[in-house]
Amino acid sequence: MLTQKQESNVKGTYNMVHYFIKATGEKGAVINIASLGASFLAPGISSYSPSKSATIELGKCPDISECYSKY
DSSP, X not given: OOOHHHIIIIIHXXXXXXXXXXXXXTOSOXXXXXXXXXXXXXXXXXXXXXXXXXXXXXXXXXXXXXXXXXX
16 A cells, blocks of 8 residues: 555656656656655655655656556
8 A cells, every 4th residue: 555655756756757658749858856855764754765766766767658658
């Protein structure tokens, strides 16, 4: 089960990029923005850090349309 932060950060990023690619025909640029919270764990943000890390990893796909179109 995903927390609300994970739903927003991971699924929200995935869905936005997925539909952007469909709508633009793979023309354009996607800029994923994360925060320093992706780089460390701290009390009170235990679900935030991994979800922001996932946002960063989603942007590392060399051919982003290929990574998103399979799902």
